[in-house]
Amino acid sequence: MSTVNDTKCKSAVFLLTGIPGQEDVHLWISIPFCFMYLISILGNSVILFIIKTDPSLHEPMYIFLSMLAVTDLGLSLATIPTILGIFLFNSREISFDACFARLFFIHSLQFIESSILLLMAFDRFVAICNPLRYVSILTQKRIAKLGFLFVLRGLAIVFPVPFLLKRFQYCRAxxxxxxxxxxxxxxxxxxxDITFNSIYGLVVTLLTVGLDSLLIFLSYVMILKAVLSIASQVECLRALNTCVSHFCAVLLFYTPEIGLSVLHRFGKGSSPLFQILLGYIYLLIPPLINPIVYSVKSKHLRERMIRVFIK
Structure with missing residues (x-):
């Protein structure tokens, strides 16, 4: 074994990074992060409240939307308080155990969100390609089973990661x-030697995010094929319009997710600032934008939100 492996850890903490070179204006930068946090929490909470209290919204599409809102709430709670601690109080230190715990929740929720987006794609596929069997296929019991299965998948595949990380020595900066x-x-x-961890992370990402994104792509190919066979242009556009919200959510989630994974593994010469900004987009933008997109595109949800705020 090399002498590096025998080196004792210099400290028992990691140092988190805000925006390098902008430490003097971290307090001002925290203001938009605070607004993002509040809007994310409020928007997703309102969607959950409306779907829960309105029986007419207890349909598969809105049940999947409520699952997405819960996941986005979890991501916001797991990330933004730490970010605000850095920008407001310069609280950069985090212990190894706390870091591994947050890492577990962040990655688990990311994989769960990927699964929910796949379920939502399946929902749109059935609604457009097989509308007569929509209710019989997507029963509440089947939705609950699928939801539980994918939550279990997200937790199970990330569960070994903190234990794999704890066995390492961290003697760098x-x-x-x-x-x-x-x-x-x-x-x-x-x-x-991090070879096993690196391979495990790559395989897990390919079998979750990679497989889910491929299946979503195939579902949209089949949806387009079915929609283009519709004779009426009005009906064709109406069918496609029901997919706009989900398509936006997919782009918001997978684009920065895949981009950041590629940068971490292969982008050694990439700009650190670009990597940091992409990291913020990766975790902060989907929970912020998803409630806005769905409330704008869904007439039923929008009307009930207006009633809530008017009252």
Whole structure:
């Protein structure tokens, strides 16, 4: 074994990163983050409240939307308080155990959100390609089973990661690239052989995010094929319009997700600032934008939201 592997850890903490070179204006930068946090929490909470209290919205599409809102709430609660601590109080230190715990929740919720987007794609596929069997296929019991299965998948595949990380020695500077903990970022700080962790992370990503995105793509191919066979242009546009919200959510989630994974693994010469900004987009924008997109595109949801705020 090399002498590096025998080196003792310099500290028992990681240092999180805000925006390098902008420390003097971190307090001002915290203002938009505070607004993003409040809007994310409020928007997703309102959607959950409306869907829960309105029996007419207890349909598959809105049940999946409520699952997405719960996941987005979890992501906001797991990330933004830490980010605000950095910008408001310069609280950059995080213990190894706390970092591994947050890493577990962030990655689990990301994989769960990917699964929910796949379920929503399946919902649109059935609604457009097989509308007569929509109610019989997507029963509440089947939705609950699928939801539980994908939540279990997200938790199970990330569960070993904190234990795999705890066995390493961290004797480098321990300065992470982001304001939160990510597996692909933490393993760079290890002084041990990280081959297994790196392969495990890549395989898990391909079997979750990669497979889900492929199945979503195939579902949209089949949806387009079915829609283009419709004789009426009005009916064709109406069918496509029901997919707009989901398509926006898919782009918001998978574009920065895939981009950040590629940068961490292959973008050694990429700009650190670009990597940091993409990291913020990766976790903060979907929980912020999803409630807005769905409330704008869904007439039923929009009307009930207006009633809530008018009252």
């Amino acid at each position: 321990n300065v992470l690239s982001h304001s939160y903990c990510l597996h692909q970022d933490v393993i760079k700080m290890a002084c041990s």
